[in-house]
Amino acid sequence: MSISIRSPRDFCAGLIFLFFGTLAAYIARDYPMGSAVRMGPGYFPYVLGILLALLGVVVCIKSLLMHGERIESASLRALSLVLGAVGAFAGTIEGFGIVIATALLVGIGAAASPESRPREVAVLIAFLLALAVGVFTYGLGLPFRIFPV
Amino acid sequence: MELLANLQLGFDVALTLQNVLYCFLGVLLGTLIGVLPGIGPVATIAMLLPATFALPPVSALIMLAGIYYGAQYGGSTTAILVNLPGEASSVVTCLDGYAMAQQGRAGPALAVAALGSFFAGTVATLILVLFAPPLAEVAFKFGPAEYFSLMVLGLIAAIVLARGSLIKAIAMILLGLLLGLIGADTNTGQFRFTFGLPQLADGIGFVVVAMGMFGFSEIIANIERRARREVVMAKITSLFPTREDLKASWKAVLRGTGIGALLGILPGGGATLGSFAAYTLEKKVAKDPSRFGKGAIEGVAGPESANNAGAQTSFIPLLTLGIPANAVMALMVGAMTIHGITPGPQVMTERPELFWGMIASMWIGNLLLVVLNLPLIGIWVKLLSVPYRILYPAILLFACIGVYSLNNSAIDVALALAFGFLGYLFIKLDCEPAPLLLGFVLGPMMEENLRRALLLSRGDPTVFVTRPLSLTLLVVAAALLIIVVVPAVRKKREEAFQE
Numbered sequence: 106m107s108i109s110i111r112s113p114r115d116f117c118a119g120l121i122f123l124f125f126g127t128l129a130a131y132i133a134r135d136y137p138m139g140s141a142v143r144m145g146p147g148y149f150p151y152v153l154g155i156l157l158a159l160l161g162v163v164v165c166i167k168s169l170l171m172h173g174e175r176i177e178s179a180s181l182r183a184l185s186l187v188l189g190a191v192g193a194f195a196g197t198i199e200g201f202g203i204v205i206a207t208a209l210l211v212g213i214g215a216a217a218s219p220e221s222r223p224r225e226v227a228v229l230i231a232f233l234l235a236l237a238v239g240v241f242t243y244g245l246g247l248p249f250r251i252f253p254v
Numbered sequence: 255m256e257l258l259a260n261l262q263l264g265f266d267v268a269l270t271l272q273n274v275l276y277c278f279l280g281v282l283l284g285t286l287i288g289v290l291p292g293i294g295p296v297a298t299i300a301m302l303l304p305a306t307f308a309l310p311p312v313s314a315l316i317m318l319a320g321i322y323y324g325a326q327y328g329g330s331t332t333a334i335l336v337n338l339p340g341e342a343s344s345v346v347t348c349l350d351g352y353a354m355a356q357q358g359r360a361g362p363a364l365a366v367a368a369l370g371s372f373f374a375g376t377v378a379t380l381i382l383v384l385f386a387p388p389l390a391e392v393a394f395k396f397g398p399a400e401y402f403s404l405m406v407l408g409l410i411a412a413i414v415l416a417r418g419s420l421i422k423a424i425a426m427i428l429l430g431l432l433l434g435l436i437g438a439d440t441n442t443g444q445f446r447f448t449f450g451l452p453q454l455a456d457g458i459g460f461v462v463v464a465m466g467m468f469g470f471s472e473i474i475a476n477i478e479r480r481a482r483r484e485v486v487m488a489k490i491t492s493l494f495p496t497r498e499d500l501k502a503s504w505k506a507v508l509r510g511t512g513i514g515a516l517l518g519i520l521p522g523g524g525a526t527l528g529s530f531a532a533y534t535l536e537k538k539v540a541k542d543p544s545r546f547g548k549g550a551i552e553g554v555a556g557p558e559s560a561n562n563a564g565a566q567t568s569f570i571p572l573l574t575l576g577i578p579a580n581a582v583m584a585l586m587v588g589a590m591t592i593h594g595i596t597p598g599p600q601v602m603t604e605r606p607e608l609f610w611g612m613i614a615s616m617w618i619g620n621l622l623l624v625v626l627n628l629p630l631i632g633i634w635v636k637l638l639s640v641p642y643r644i645l646y647p648a649i650l651l652f653a654c655i656g657v658y659s660l661n662n663s664a665i666d667v668a669l670a671l672a673f674g675f676l677g678y679l680f681i682k683l684d685c686e687p688a689p690l691l692l693g694f695v696l697g698p699m700m701e702e703n704l705r706r707a708l709l710l711s712r713g714d715p716t717v718f719v720t721r722p723l724s725l726t727l728l729v730v731a732a733a734l735l736i737i738v739v740v741p742a743v744r745k746k747r748e749e750a751f752q753e
Contacts, residue, residue, distance in 0.1 A: 115419070118683040122425045129432050129447070136444055142713030146439035146446055149701045150432060157428040164421055176682055183477040184678060187650070188671050191470060194654045195667035210654060211647045218477050218643040229644060233651050245305060247659045 112173025119164030126158030183217045190214035203249035207237045261383060264610030268618055273316055276309065277615045280317035281622050284324020289332050289634045293649055294342070295325040296691075297469035299585045300461045301649075301656040303592070311593035312608050316615040318589055322582050323375065323565045323616065326525050327623050330367045330558050331634055335360055338638075343525040343561040346533040350546060350553030357549050362495035366503050366551055367558040368627050374511040374559035375620035378566035381515055382573075382613050386602065389574040392723075393599035396575075398706035399717045403727040405700045408577055410731040411520050412689050414738050423689050426680075430690035433458065434697025441705065453665040460588045462657060462666050463694055464581065466673020467680070467687040469653045473646050474674070475681050493628060495551075503555035506536055514560030518567035520579065528564035529557035566616055573609060574599055577696070581688050584695040 110116045130151055139145025190213035198206040211233050215226040242249045267273060287298045299318055306314035329344035334351035347367070354363040396404070413423045436447045437457030448454040495503070513535060514528030536556040537543050546553050569586075571579045576598030578584040590597050595605065602609045627634070657670045677687055711717035719725045 114683045115422070118422055118425075118680075118685055121679070121683070122429065125429055125432070132447060136446060137442070140713065141708055141715065143709065144705045146442050146444040149704065150435050150446060153428055153432050153435075157425060157432065160421055160425040160428065164419075164425065167421070174684070179678075179682060180474075180478045183474045184675075187470060187474045187477070188674060190650060191654060191667060191671045191674065194658075195664045195671065198654075198658060198667070199664050206654075207651060210651055214650045215643070215647045217474075218646070220641070220643045222643075225644060226647075229647055233648060237651065237655065241655055241659075245308075247304075247655070248662060 108169055110168060112168040112171055113176050115164050115168035115171075115173050117176065119161045119166075119168060121161070122164060123158050123161030126154050126156070126161055128154070130154030130158060182219070186213055186217035190217070198249070201253045202251050203237050203242055204234060204252055207234050257383065260387075260606070260610050261614065263606060264612075264614030267312060267607045267611030268316065268614035273313055273611065273615060274618065276313040276317040277320050277619050278622055280320020281324035281327075281619050281626060284321040284326075285328035285331075285623070285626060285634065286637070287321070288325035288328020288330075289637055290645065294468060294472070295322050296464050296581050296585060297472065297649075297653065298325070299582065299589075300464045300469065301652050303461055303585070303589055304656050304659040306589065307592065311590075311595060312611050314589060314593060315586070315608065315612050316619075318586060319569070319612060319616060320619045323562060323619060324623060326561045326565045327368075327371055327627060328634065330371075330554075330561075331364065331627065331631065332638060334363045334367065334554070335635060336638060343529050343565075344558075345526075346529050346557045347554055349533070350548070350550050353547065353549035354551065354554065359549065361493040362499050363551065363554050364631060365493050365495050365628065366499060366507075366555050368624050370503065370507040370510065370555045370559040371562040372620050372624045373507055374514060374563035375566055375623075376617060377511050378515050378518070378563040379613060379617045379620070381567055382570060382616070386570060386574050386609075386613075389570065390599035390602050393575050395723065397721070398703040398710065399721050399724045400727065401577075402700060402703040402707055403718055403724040403731070404575065404577060405696050405703070407727045407731040407734075408571075408579065409689075409693065409696065410734050412580075412692050414734050418684055418686055420738065422685050426685055426687070426690040427693040430693025430695075431697040431700065433463065433690070434694040435701065440698070440702065451665075453663065457698075458669060459657075459660055459666060460584065460695060461660055462670045463673050464585060464691060465653050465657050466670040466675075467677035467691065468581070469649070470670065470674025471677030471681055471687075473649065474678050476642065477646065499551050503551050506532075506552035506555040507559045509535055509539070510556035510559030511563045514563030515567045517560075518564030518579075519570050525561040525565040525568070528560035532556040532560035562620075569612075569616075572597055573601065573612075576601075577699075578692070581691045584691055587695060 133147045133150040133154055136147030136150070137145035138147045138151065190210045193209040193213055194206045197209060208230055211230045212226065215221045215229060238251060241247050242251060268277070283298065283302070284295070287293050287295065299321055302318070302321065306317060309317070326343055329339060330347050330351065333339045333344040333347040334355050337348050337352040339345040339348055351363045351367070354360065409427050413420060413427065436454055438445055438455050445455060510532040513532050517528040517531060518525070533553060533556060536552045537546050540546065540550070540552065568579045568583055571577050572583045572586060576596070578587050587597050595601060595608070654667055657667050658664065660666060680687055707717055708715065718728060
């Protein structure tokens, strides 16, 4: 019998768990372990990391033995544009102010949907800009810079 | 009687103009997001948390609680009218609710859902009033060992009740616990997992994780699913249920309330589980189970009562023990902490006005919901015609502003982005994010209590089994775990979640 991955979803999930578990245990090794009476900061995360890594291995092995569903294809457009929009907001809010950050966020974000229409997006940006400046900045008094200085 | 005096105090607080207003605002917003599919209570509460900073703590908590149970309510409207569950807890309502709507009986379905929910909400409020004080009494006897065991029980319950694979749920909890440890260790000041970034010294904010995993990743997944959504709206002719409808549903309401209230108290429970269990129960006790799925009114009345009862009783572990039972309650912990309140049994004695005010406001909120929902149903339905492509950029903006304004930190927004990516990955890999969030909140508390317990016992690990309360909690946890591993029960569990 040849070994093949029968449940791709579980196999990938197992790898992720294995990765984070190993990483956590590896980093936690450098923190003082202490003793059972006086636990050091390394003790709890080290144990958790080992457990997580072990579970990752179990999930991986199970995925070789039991059939499971395939991973649905991901929409790279939705993923990259939504996260890109959030990234643009994070990158511009402090240096360039709320107006530019909002326009970028809504503009890039709206393009993530295959149904998006340019004219609608323009109206939406205008509306949300008014909201961000009027309600959030002036109304609620959130400390945003409005325009780049 | 002390109880009446307490209730009196609660209503005095809750009935001030300001608090009624915030309660109204909360249930209104809750209904709104409940009606709109694709944004859940976790993301909404996370989004609105910064807006409540300026409010007095009582008003803030009243409003946030209103959002939660309002959302359970609103979710049923869309489930019945357009076969789209607005919230996870109304998934089962679609089955018979939409079938009724197709037969032209949308009105009675909505009315029964609303009245059942109101009844369930009233009973659940009473349960809170009756059982919270004695439970808090017990909680005062809790030492670190008991708290640790209780959290173990809570996490195990969360695993048992999670959908999908058990092992993956455990792994998600462990990952959550680890993420919760990021930052400076409280006992020694040692920086853990900060990768040299000073912004991580205080740990990752709870809202950041919640927004990433429940907000951003859901939006991406929703945009993908867009294609196969079409809204065919059922007409509402009359709201009034017939005598037969009422006769058929009152028992279902009672059963749903009971089962929902019970499951809501359990750690890891909450509204969703109750509605699934109630539906299964109704099908079991029905004389003719084949009617279900074809418009049986019990299939609406039971689950709808259950989810509302569960939403309310899930406040019990939070208010009495300080332990959040689900992701929404974990957010409430965050909200309380921001207002300088440590959740736990001492809230009842130190801040009685807050405790009883919040409980009283729940009943008022439920009343407001009936008023808000039945006559205004047309408005909510209209909202559904706003296309998602217009809705989600606005949600994105509110989410970003919400995350940013928590600490005025752009790094937080970037971190939420990273969690959005991780959350999306987990959606694709069929891993439930809720256990991770629970682990994230409990992580630091668990470590702290474990350390303290062992320090007090001078390193003797038997402390967890020699103290009777702690032992009981652990035995219950072990029993739960054994039950799900037994093959017969396991099959049942899968069946229950499939329906």
